[in-house]
Amino acid sequence: MSAVRIVGTGGYQPGEPITNDRIERLVGPLPDDVLNGLSIERRFWIIDPETGEHRENNSDMACEAARRALDSAGMEPGDIDLFILATGTPDYTLPPVVNLVQERLGVARCATMELRSGGAGVVQGLDIARMYLASGRYRTAMVIGSEAISPVLAPVFLGRDPETIRMRDRMPVYMFGDGAGAIVLRADEVESGEQAYGVGELTGGLLAGATRAIGGDRAPGIWAVGGGTHAPIHRQLAAKRLVDLKVDVVGAGDFTPVMVTEAISDTLACAGVTSDSIDLCLVPEGNVGWMLDALRAAGLDTPEWRSLAGKIIDSLSTMGAVGCAAVPLFLDDAWRSGRIKPGLRVMLIGVESTKWIYAGTVVDWTAEVPVR
Structure with missing residues (x-):
């Protein structure tokens, strides 16, 4: 019998932290209630x-992590047989970032x-990775999430008077990091x-996960437009910005709680716990206050959510919204700080509001907290 276990994690963010005060100097202020709702105090940028x-x-960060x-x-x-990488902001359209990482790590x-x-x-x-490893096809795997969003944000404020920047354009600059x-x-x-640490499963490690896209009949909540094949390149080059990051803050506020609630229920069912x-x-x-309030307002404050009271962890406030990097980066932070321990x-x-995708998994943790 094989158990697929997490045996190590790594996280990396570039440069020095960028505070909200510095963002305000770049793009202007946000109303206090909006800033408090975002719950982000700092972020890190590659630019x-x-x-x-x-x-x-992107590949620099992925390699370091x-x-x-x-x-x-x-x-x-x-030692790694299988590399899987998730990103929405690659160095190039091709080759994939995962193969740039493979090359730079010296894996032929x-x-x-x-x-x-x-x-x-x-x-x-x-x-x-769990399914590949459990089948015996491979013995080791690395899953990486990396995101470089700041280059898309720069055209919003470079060379501009902050007072001329619209409120809807300011918000992504406050939100996103790398x-x-x-x-x-x-x-x-x-x-x-x-028995692995007495947690109820015979083998410990990763249990079966869940994933679903539930936005087939909904418009995207986030849309990165530009640099693709949706329109002739010469027309894209003539646009105000080559890549425009559009964020439907209202739509995300309405539907993200629905997505997270379903993700939790589906994940528990698939894992059988x-x-x-x-x-x-x-x-x-x-831990974002607006989402917990929205859950209650929408009647989604389910028994499952209530049983998780006081158990929710994240690092959004100190690391920013980092897309594909969020789950592994926040997980690494929680493990190294001692919040996650064996047993x-x-x-x-993980949730994604571009087309309302969720994924969830359960892991019976076995890796000892690394020595600082």
């Missing part, structure tokens, strides 16, 4: 806020895969009947 010049890129994850797992790059031959499911991508990747996180998985043989058995739940927006059952929820 220089004053010039827009790149100091790093991968190296830190390997170090925590006590492994070398060549391995299986690779790249996902474009936004914030849900890494959790989807964990379930894909970063990468990586998770190392290993399939371990266990004896029949072996109950909500009261969960010790910690990582939801990248779980705890942790539920990971």
Whole structure:
């Protein structure tokens, strides 16, 4: 019998933290109630806020997170059989970022895969890796989430008077940051009947996950328009911005609670566990006050949500909204700070409001807290 376990994680964010005061100098202020609702105090960017010049890129961050994850797992790059990477902001359309990481880590031959499911991508990747490893096809895997959003934000404020920037254009600048996180998985043989830290499963490790896209009849909540094949390139080049990041804040506020509620219910059902058995739940927006208020207002404050009271963890306020990187980056932060320890059952929820995708998984944690 094989157990697929998380044996290491790594996280990386570039440069020095950028506070809300500095964002205000770039784009102007937000109303206090809106700023409090975002619940983000700082973020990190690969660009220089004053010039827009790149100091790093997506693959730089992904490689650094991968190296830190390997170090925590006590492994070398060549030990990894399968690399899965999720991003919505690649260095290039092709080749995939995952293969740039493979090359820079010095791995000549391995299986690779790249996902474009936004914030849900890494959790989807964990379930894909779990199935490959449990089948015996591979023994080790690394799942990476990396996001470089700041280059798209720069045209909003570079060379402009902050007073002329519209409120709807200011909000994404306050929200989004850059970063990468990586998770190392290993399939371990266990004896029949072996109990892992007494958490209720015979083998511990990752349990079956859930994923679903529930926005087939809804407009996107976030839309990055430009640089693709939706229109002739010469017309795109003539546009005000080559890439325009559109965020439907109202739509996200209305539907994200619905998506998260369904994600939790579906994940528990697929994993075959109950909500009261969960010790910690990582939801990248779980501690945001507006969402908890919206849950109650919409009648979605379910028994499952109530049983998770006091168990929700995230790092949104100090790391920013980082898309594909959120789940692995926040997970790494929680593990290294000692909040996640062996013997705890942790539920990971990833959500993506571009087309309303969710993914969830449950892991019976076995990795010891790394020595600082």
